[in-house]
Amino acid sequence: MILIVGGAGYIGSHTIKELVEKSEVLVLDNLSTGHQWAVDERAIFVKGDLGNEEDLEKIFSSYTIDAVMHFAANSLVGESVINPLKYYHNNVTETLTLLKVMMKHNVKKFIFSSTAATYGIPKDDFLTELSLTKPINPYGRSKLMIEQILEDFFHAYDLHYVVLRYFNAAGAHESSSIGESHEPETHLIPIILQHLLGQREKISVFGTDYETPxxxxxxxxIHVTDLAKAHILALNALLTGRKQTAIYNLGNGTGYSVKEIIETCEAVTERQAKIEYVERRAGDPAQLIASSEKIFQELGWKAQLKLPAIIESAWNWHKRNV
Structure with a gap:
C-alpha cells in the first residue's frame, strides 16, 4: 500500500487518480487546503495531520505501507515571508515527525514534492539539478532543508528517496472531475480563466521591462497529469531498487511569457481579457525554465502536453465548476 500525505490537494489528488489504477492507496490529509471530494473514491481516506504522531502511529500500525509520497506543505511564497514560523513548522518540523514514524516502522521508500523555489534567482537560462540552490524565501528554504535531511537519513538510516522539483503545475484531469482549486488562488492560469469567466474584474501583469522578448x-x-506520471515512475524506481536516491527537475523545457499565457487563454476560450500592467514584484526572476533531461535519461519521463492542451483542460474544469 502507498501512503499519500496531502493527497486531497491539487497535485496529490491527480497523482492518486493515476496510482489507484495499479496500487492500493491510503490518503492522509487534514483538509486545511485540500478537498475530500478531490480524492478518488477507490483510495482509503483518513483525516489527520502528518505532524500528529498519534495519527501516524495508527496508520503505520494498521496498514502495511510500502512507500510514502509527501505532498503536504504550505506553498505560498509571499505568506512564507510574512509568517515563516508556519512554514518551518509545517514543512520541516512536521515532515520530521513523519520521517521519525517511518523509520520506527521500517518504511524506507519516500517521494518528496520539492520546488523550483530551491534555486532562488538562477544564473542559468536552463536549470539543471546541478544548478546552484540558493532559495530567497522561507518556502524555498524549507523545501531545501528537507532535501538535505533526506540525504542525511539515507546515510544514517538507509532511507531511499526521490526528490521531485516542480516548476509551474497547471491544467486539470481529462475527466474534468478534479482540477486546480485554491483559496486564495495565486497561480496565473486559473486567475486568467477566472477573469474570463467573469469571476475577477481584471488581470494584473507584474512588470513589462524584463530582459525577455x-x-x-x-x-x-507542466500539465499536472504529466507531473503525476513522473511520481509513479519515481515510485517504481524505488520499489524495484533501480534507484536509492535521486533528485529530478520536472518541467516542459519550454518557457512561456505572461503575455503568451494570456494570449493562449484568450485563444482557447475565445474571450478577451482586461489587463492591468503594474510594477514588478520583488524577487521575480526574468526566466525560469527547467531541464528535465536527467529524468528522461534515467526513468524515460518527458512532459507530453504543451501549453494549449494544458489551458484547454483547465478551461474545461473551470467552466464545469463556476
Whole structure:
C-alpha cells in the first residue's frame, strides 16, 4: 500500500487518480487546503495531520505501507515571508515527525514534492539539478532543508528517496472531475480563466521591462497529469531498487511569457481579457525554465502536453465548476 500525505490537494489528488489504477492507496490529509471530494473514491481516506504522531502511529500500525509520497506543505511564497514560523513548522518540523514514524516502522521508500523555489534567482537560462540552490524565501528554504535531511537519513538510516522539483503545475484531469482549486488562488492560469469567466474584474501583469522578448516574465508550465506520471515512475524506481536516491527537475523545457499565457487563454476560450500592467514584484526572476533531461535519461519521463492542451483542460474544469 502507498501512503499519500496531502493527497486531497491539487497535485496529490491527480497523482492518486493515476496510482489507484495499479496500487492500493491510503490518503492522509487534514483538509486545511485540500478537498475530500478531490480524492478518488477507490483510495482509503483518513483525516489527520502528518505532524500528529498519534495519527501516524495508527496508520503505520494498521496498514502495511510500502512507500510514502509527501505532498503536504504550505506553498505560498509571499505568506512564507510574512509568517515563516508556519512554514518551518509545517514543512520541516512536521515532515520530521513523519520521517521519525517511518523509520520506527521500517518504511524506507519516500517521494518528496520539492520546488523550483530551491534555486532562488538562477544564473542559468536552463536549470539543471546541478544548478546552484540558493532559495530567497522561507518556502524555498524549507523545501531545501528537507532535501538535505533526506540525504542525511539515507546515510544514517538507509532511507531511499526521490526528490521531485516542480516548476509551474497547471491544467486539470481529462475527466474534468478534479482540477486546480485554491483559496486564495495565486497561480496565473486559473486567475486568467477566472477573469474570463467573469469571476475577477481584471488581470494584473507584474512588470513589462524584463530582459525577455516581450518584457514579461517567462516560466515553465507542466500539465499536472504529466507531473503525476513522473511520481509513479519515481515510485517504481524505488520499489524495484533501480534507484536509492535521486533528485529530478520536472518541467516542459519550454518557457512561456505572461503575455503568451494570456494570449493562449484568450485563444482557447475565445474571450478577451482586461489587463492591468503594474510594477514588478520583488524577487521575480526574468526566466525560469527547467531541464528535465536527467529524468528522461534515467526513468524515460518527458512532459507530453504543451501549453494549449494544458489551458484547454483547465478551461474545461473551470467552466464545469463556476
Amino acid at each position: 516581450d518584457g514579461t516574465c517567462i516560466r515553465d508550465y
